[in-house]
Amino acid sequence: MSCATLILNSMDIVASDSENSNDEMPLVKRRRLSGSCNATSRRTMVKKLWFPDGDIVLAIEKRLLKVHRRRLCCSTVFSDMLHIPQPPETDQIDGCPSVELVGDTLADWEVSLGWIYDHNYFQQNIVTFDLLSGALRIATKYDIGGLRQWAVNELLSRWPEDVANLSLNALPHAAEAINLAQECNVPEILPSCFYALSVQKFRSSADGGRSHIILSPNDLRRLIAGREALQDALVRIIVDPLTEAGCYNNAFCGQCAPRRLEYWRTRLAPDPKSVWSTWLVRELEQMLRDDQFVNSLCSDCVHAHLSTIRWRLGRLRCSISSFFLL
Ligand SMILES: [Zn+2]
Structure with a gap:
């Protein structure tokens, strides 16, 4: 400016x-x-x-x-x-x-002056999304380096660059964060914001039922495109859990293969009663840590099973940006 x-x-x-x-x-x-x-x-x-x-x-x-x-x-x-x-x-x-x-708004300046006069300001106040966005807007517009760095770090703690690190904290205000990221030039949070929004079902109003109002038509298109791509990825796994081209193939163990097949389909099957869609990244992470199931496999299949999960997780993490046309 x-x-x-x-x-x-x-x-x-x-x-x-x-x-x-x-x-x-x-x-x-x-x-x-x-x-x-x-x-x-x-x-x-x-x-x-x-x-x-x-x-x-x-x-x-x-x-x-x-x-x-x-x-x-x-x-x-x-x-x-x-x-x-x-x-x-x-x-x-x-x-x-x-x-x-x-x-500018007075609310945004009250927050920013709070920090300008006392850099411990945010340790004494609950950091709501409104407070965070106010600080970022002022810091960006008036080029206040320290305040902007704090705000960007705070955004990244909610919407990390790697979607594997996404927590439930990412769900509220994901749509508002998309607008904020574009207004204040923080594109690194966009993949996580869109992904956090995509696991929330519109018909359940899990997003507060306001995303379609908050997002621009272009961003709404990105969200829809991303959900379709994620749905395709999920269907590919459910149709062919063990022998999808590229994944570690050990589908012929008579003892483990039927159980692995069933496991993948049970873990990832969408639940019509849930307010969430399948949160694929999180499910894959949890499957990696499911020692009870992993320990029930023979040693060859343990390797095949874990390799397949890691391969799918890695591919998904790399694809999120392109899924949402970012
Ligand atoms: Zn086996």
Whole structure:
């Protein structure tokens, strides 16, 4: 983002008589000096982010925050802007220059300033998806390296690059995370986001029933294409669990082969009553650790069985991106 979107401006400040709450205080009436604001606009200060010794005022939505320039300089965008000499006629609010942050939300800035003023902020607060996305949006737009790195790491802990590391934490907000990843340039989480969404059945509203509203038509197409590809992969296994071309072939052990065949089909058969589709990656991981079944096979078949699972798991992990047309 360029500095051009930050407007050092002369704002129209009027006293608020209706939007006052515990953390807001009305500002005194000021004469309108520029054409940038509507004559009837009302702006109230946010008390908890109004530092008496602050030296810059941020205008966000209809709120005013008085903060410290040196704190904002963790942002490359602010640092560059604040080092440009300002004309003396720049309007002042409470003795400070003001910056209107167009298109931002107060909620996103509250989170980001929380971190800017105290890097332990996120250890003291429950990191909800809204909090995380707010921090990432501001960090990306204003180039705040440390905050962005924290947010990206947090996203990767929920939607890791390798779908094998996906946990139940990946299921909520998977659709919102797709939009966020695109808005804030974090493409590495997309395969896991789409995969997390694809194991949730639309008819069960397991995704909250909102994915079709949240996703763009293009992303909805990716999701459908990915689900079809996963379904094809699952059907291929169920039709031919032991001798699929490429997998370790030891299907002729009279003692183990019928049981292995049955095992694959039982483990992976879709359950019509479940709110989830078959979570193939997770099932394969669990099959690898199913010692009870593995130990019931003869030694040759143990090797064949585990090799076949690993081969399918590896192929699936490599294919997720292309399944979702990423
Ligand atoms: Zn055997």
